[in-house]
Amino acid sequence: MPKSRLPLRLILLGLLAIAVVIVVWLAIGMINGLLEFHERLQALPLVMRIPLIVIVAAALGGIAWLAWKLLRPAPRSGRRKPEPVPDRQTIETRVADLRARDGDAASLEQELIELDRRRLSGECHVALFGEISTGKSSLIRSLASTAAADVDVIGGTTRWVRHFHGRLPDGRELVLADMPGTGEVSGSQREQLARDEALRAHAVVYVVASDLTRAQDAELRWLAGFGKPMVLALNKLDRFDDSERDALLAALNARYSAICRAIVGISAGGQERFERSLADGRVEQVTRERSAETGRLLDALRRITADGAQGLEAAREAAVLGSIDQRSHVLLREVATRESEACVTRYTRRAVVGAMAAVAPGSDIIIQGALGTAMIRELARIHDVPIRELDIENLLGRLGLTLRNTTAIVLAIAGNALKAFPGLGTLGGGVLHAIAYGLAFDSLGRAVAMTFAEHARLDQVEAEQIMRKLLTEPSRERIERVARVVIDTLRKREDDPDGN
Ligand SMILES: Nc1nc2c(ncn2[C@@H]2O[C@H](COP(=O)(O)OP(=O)(O)OP(=O)(O)O)[C@@H](O)[C@H]2O)c(=O)[nH]1
């Protein structure tokens, strides 16, 4: 049986009545207060009345300002301020550093060469960017003055960046880049090609065929973040009726006018296929070009490129340098990860050698101070993190304590590792400690390297937390790696007992 909602409604009604009474009571109180204030004000001499009015007005103004600050709606995300881009010299130094450290610098060097080549050519580059099948190739076909017949307009087929010459109505020439569409399943590499080319262009036409999806919106804002002059072109207008078209363009204008120089509706044409019934009764398949309507786009491009390539060169250079800057950071991080790995392995080996050379290892595992200091200093250099000797000392003190508190667990883990490597167990008690020392150094190095990579500074608390976790929950792969270091060291010692 359905439950009666009457009591709940009565409670709500009661609460509402109380709220109304309170509001009315407060309002009457306020009006009373104001009237009283007004009466008393009238009774005061003019010299006292004016300052009082000024004070009350200032207080009310202050309250209103505060309320506005707190309650005003968040500003709409408009044009993102472009990130400050380091100068060419700084970027070239970083790319050279990348090359010296065996990083993949070739594509960045190529990008710098292309940057100069285009600047010297004086040509004005416009890139057509957008999701697959929005009509970029068709648009190129309609705009290009050369090799038009060569432009591939079968959906989903633009696989690489191709350049065509196009002419504006005023006779100026543009280099138009047809690019692979974004948003294609397993097309991330082609997508990257398109993004890089968009950044290399003086201006970008962002082609859509309907309202923007979340991914398109993010892409457009990403480009705007580089300060690219952009036109948002709503293609395939012929598919909308007048009211749909106007509503869509108005919505796009409201959302993107802050980041796009122009928002235009166009029809790139494309091909249409239909069936034609012939007099003899046969049915023929016909393919023909739809007529294009690109006047508004040409007009927008004419305005944007009015000062020629030179007028847009500084912004183009900033976008390309900004992209090289971002890519170099990613590549340098990869290099740093690789170098950290090698550094930690090297010091772990030294710690193992040191542990096995010790005549009588104690029951504690102690970080060997000089080795620990040298490893942290080297990791700081790899990650380009400034660090003071005092910080290293403090960190080692802190981590040494963590190690002492976890000694029993680490020794137990080392004991288990011994069981997993049956050959190791026969090699004597020193091996157990060697594995424990190895694990300690490996954990210390990884913890410090992770905080350097994450924060570009030494975060002692975080380093300690990571080290504790790495020490007490080592993965099987890490234990095996350390055990292998111990085995290698033992083998070397057997081959060369005098250490020559
Ligand atoms: N109705 C209509 N169809 C169009 C228009 N422009 C292009 N098309 C059609 O849209 C489809 C895709 O066109 P493409 O020019 O290949 O699109 P694209 O953006 O180059 O595609 P990808 O290279 O895959 O990124 C084709 O079938 C075109 O005929 C237009 O203005 N109206």
Ligand SMILES: [Mg+2]
């Ligand atoms: Mg295409």
